[in-house]
Amino acid sequence: MRRLSLSDIAKPQLLALAFILVLNWMVFPGFFNVTWQDGRLFGSLIDVINRGAPVAILAIGMTAIIATRGVDLSVGAVMAVAGAVAATSAVAGQPLIVTLAGALLVGLACGLWNGSLVAFLGIQPFVATLVLMVAGRGVAQLITEGSIVTFSDPALIFVGTGSVLGLPMPAVIALILMIAAHLVMRRTAIGLFVEAIGTNLSAANYTGLRARTVILGLYAFGGCCAALAGVIAAADIRGADANNAGLWLELDAILAVVIGGTSLLGGRFSIPMSVLGAVIIQAMNTGILVSGLPPEFNLIVKASVIILILVMQSDRVAEVVSRRFGRMTTRGK
């Protein structure tokens, strides 16, 4: 018979999110207040899903890459490049469809570059994507010529700040993307391919799987996700800030994937859980902002909470806790 484990009772991620939300409510009693204002929902909870959306979108692309034992460090820089392309295109008066297509194509090209280095040249993903992490920001700075390119195209601004059914547009995009990516992974064989590659690359190759093509495709998808996040980030502030857009967000995206329970050793992954990880990170960030803590504590608080979450997720801890739990019920009898 299967032993009762903590994860059977509740996913540790959901517990972590609940824990952080309660903590936020304790430091700021109005945290759960959501009101209707100017045709949209307004409140701290809405801020969490709105601000968490770019990292969630990055995490969606990152999950499958990490599941093949890879990593994409360039997503933050690709965000900056895509934002710069979108902003210059909007300033030039191009319609939204051209702007979006241009930014996504640039993201696709960046992803294909990363994927080729990893899949066909066999370069370690860490090193291969580091190239674009450094160079990408330079490219973005070249496009914007070092300044913040501001635009006023209402259609593009809507992508970052508009709302659908009262929900912020970035969150809606992230949700749709999450569902689509999850269905493609789980309703087709692609998810199995990814798990096979992540578990054992040679074995996957011997079964006749075209591992290289799959890996190339995953990095290309990751590039597109990053470009989408970049367009949202630029639209949100109505300008492309090449120096700061997406800065260090690759780390948040990787963290979101890890919190979501995807193994860095490959093979096991879940896209919705990664998105939940991104929401957990943002819930923490928003909580710090409304708490009134001095900024010197931001990083300490974040680090402590993340360590706590990772401990909660550890198999060892789950084992110990469930053993205790088990013993107590025996005694109870």
Place this chain on the structure above:
Amino acid sequence: MNIVRKLALSASMVALCCTAASAANLTVGFSQIGSESGWRAAETSVTKQEAEKRGVTLKFADAQQKQENQIKALRGFIAQGVDAILVAPVVATGWEEVLKEAKEAKIPVVLLDRGVDAPQDLYLTSVASDQVKEGRVAGEWLAKTVGSKDCRVVELQGTVGSTPAINRKKGFEEAIASSKNISIVRSQTGDFTRSKGKEVMEGFLKAENGGKNICAMYAHNDDMAVGAIQAIKDAGLKPGTDILVVSIDAVPDIFAAMMKGEANATVELTPNMAGPAFDALDAYLKSGKQPAKFIITESKLYTPADDPKGEYERRKGLGY
């Protein structure tokens, strides 16, 4: 390789312009940090303009944020025997040796915008802004504007631990210390960026009764203020009216906001550090007049009464 090519290029440029320029022409080397921010790009273009205005031949070297590139550039300038050197040091330490070399070659060095940890006799003077004063000017404006009315201020700080963030906070607090009716109720870091400024302001607005309890917002730079203005608008309030907006830097976009009545005041961090530097150099080289060791640039206050449209147009092309 790159440096050599740049030097060769600037040498040929020197040859070109010297034939046309006057006899009293100076050749000045300028080692710039890089172009990491809009302000830095503006400083570079203003320096070039100021040099051109005075008939100074400027040899420009971009260090791409690396001190070793700056030291190489300085040695290059010394080897070419320029009349003077301007340097915007990327870090404070490690300059002693190359400054000594310049001193031995009798080439005066002027520091722009940032200081160095080296004996003061190794450089002629330094031109910089007084960041504490910038904060103070912003605070004094707010104290004067609100008068005796109670005012709850939220503050968007720069990057935690950075010198401008510490100094601009200090100056502002000094200026409002005597007004008991003004208090800073919330203070968080927006990392000097637009997106973080917006995000932090969203949090503040929620925490302060939808923004109704906030009377003014003070941001350590204009970029954060521009982000915060959008957050205030999203919350259904009028920035500039419901919440006063005061910030520092005077970049073009804050003047654009002022034109719409969404920002109330900004304190200029002038990109023109080179103008006073050239003046000091000119006096020193012509008549041996020793300038003050620290030249402090003016921290001018701009409000919507100071022709924001004109200021916007004037700054737009500078590369901010």
